[in-house]
Amino acid sequence: MIGLRRKKGLDEELEYREYVSLSQGQMIWRAFRKHRLGNIGTVIVVVLVSAAVFAEFFAPYHYAEQFRLYPFSPPTTFHFRTEDRFTLRPFVYKTTREFDPETYQPTFVEDSSKKYHIRFFVRGYEYRLLGLFKTNVHLFGARANDGSEVPVFLLGTDTFGRDLLSRTLIGGRISLAVGPLVILFSFPFSIVLGGLSGYYGGGIDMFLQRFGEVFMAIPALPILLAMGAALGGFGLSATMIFLGIIVSLSVISWAGGARVIRGQVLAIREMDFVTAAKAAGANDLRIILRHITPNVMSYLVVAATLTIPYMMLTEAALSFLGYGVREPMTSWGQLLNAATNISGIEQHPWLLIPGVFIVVGVLAFNFMGDALRDAVDPFTIV
């Protein structure tokens, strides 16, 4: 296909146009670049994924570390103003929990006698970066001039005094991994069963479609809750329960994908180039792999991108209700499980912050998927 590319010649004054042929991938990339919201979404996705990958570096504390003196501490206040002047070096004060003499409500009171400056690349607990390099450097921490340290809770703490920022970063790993993992489990089934169904038709198609319909007639969230409850009772470790959740999500979602792939394959099967390949003596396997698969590929990428936000939402709802990811593992939905009752939220509104991450993450993936769909659409044959 022919595309247009602007090129600057050696003579900078002269701008001339040159016709070049673009591959399908290049054209999709060009169309994708035009979708502004999609690009913003992609950038946010990259930021969130890197935050999750380097979570221990960005997290000031271990996600399970309990600061017994700071249960339900609100986000630490950053000060930019000393007695006389404004400073760009923010500092925090040590806080202590005190009880209101009348209502007995706990409040955190600042002790403004000593300043603890925010410092970058401080030493903290030891971890392995990317699971490989042993290090103990963390992005930030607060230390006074005499070397004493005080904990900083950027997003506050939970009932056990665990730092919500560290937990949100670590939890982001699970929340972001759910979608890709479900795709990894369910797409092979969707592709193989949908492909068989569409390519061969007849009895196989009939049987597989009826089989798939059963899974589509099951209401997703209620059955997922029941599955989550079933998983809870075998004394499984948190990791195994997480895997169980992934499998349940895959069981529920493969059929929808298979149906769409069947439709795509069915349409491509009737195309002239498939007839030509058949006439040339290509066998079924070759036609499926070399002629049909490349045409379904772009659809698969789009479907995968749009599956991720849906799975994030479902996992969040399950974990929020207590039937998804379980302690000691954590995810954004699981963190919101602490914010179930309204009086708790009223007193500790910062517990809602992980929800903002869900919204931003899902929104970003949706925009990315939408842009990808728009970009892929005009350049696919079907």
Place this chain on the structure above:
Amino acid sequence: MLPLLVLVSLFSFAIIQLMPGDYLTRARLDPQIKQETLNALARRYGLDKPFMTRYLAWVKGILTRGDFGTSFETRQPVFFTLFLGSRLQWTLVVSISTMIITWLFAIPLGIYSATHQYKASDHGLTFFGFLGLSIPNFFFALVVLWLLVAVFKVGNYGLGIGGLFDNRFIAAPWSVAKLGNLLWHIWPAWLVIGTSGMAGLLRYMRGSLLDTLSLQYVQTARAKGLSEHIVVYKHAVRNAINPLVSMLGMTLPNLVAGSLVTAIVLNLPTVERAFWSALQMQDEYVIMGGLLFFSLFLLLGNLLADILLAWVDPRIRYN
């Protein structure tokens, strides 16, 4: 449809059997309950029999006596436990009113979006649509509750939160004040559930109308000198709305199952909530009944979608 329901029920029954322990697990831990009593209870509820026997007994009960089993918790038939206290009525009221409101907003906005393609307002609507789609229902419900309670402090004005009525209205006969109270309690549900379905519908209407507007008969209508208003509303929208009608049937079951989380957070007295408490109590037969109810709704919705589509568009015929 019936074979589907049978398979769905078998699948759900299998899942529920996988659930750890059963209703008697708690009773067994109680030293005051004798072993004989436990055995008698197990026999009475058929907990000692193998899986297929129990399933068949359950199906037989449904077919011969319309008996969906007994709730372990309330000792009442499942039917009562799930639907009693006008739960079914409230489920339908909440879902159908939410659906109507979603459509009332989404269709005109979709038309506006399509007729103002690529303008700032179109992008804005797309953005807000996606935002509504991307906020988890439970989180949005929590945020609304938090705003009402902590920021606007509605409690100071004597306005209650959660449920469908303030306590003093629950037993009261219907009156304007009670209706007003219902409206006050139901709008968070409309907002939370409605926004999640809005984006899909809006985008769909927009896409469908854009497709229709590019057809030749629309061009002809314009060439005839018809006003843009008539071209859009009388010629294009009438045809563009056809595929949406099929979504009407499909969105309703989604609403019922989708409002599950919202009903839990906002404490709405609906079937979903009864299902949720049964789930926590491991009240097997009520869970089964709930799952069947949701699937039946899903299948009926799909059927309704097919019928509506054939009714709206005479070109479509099913064999």
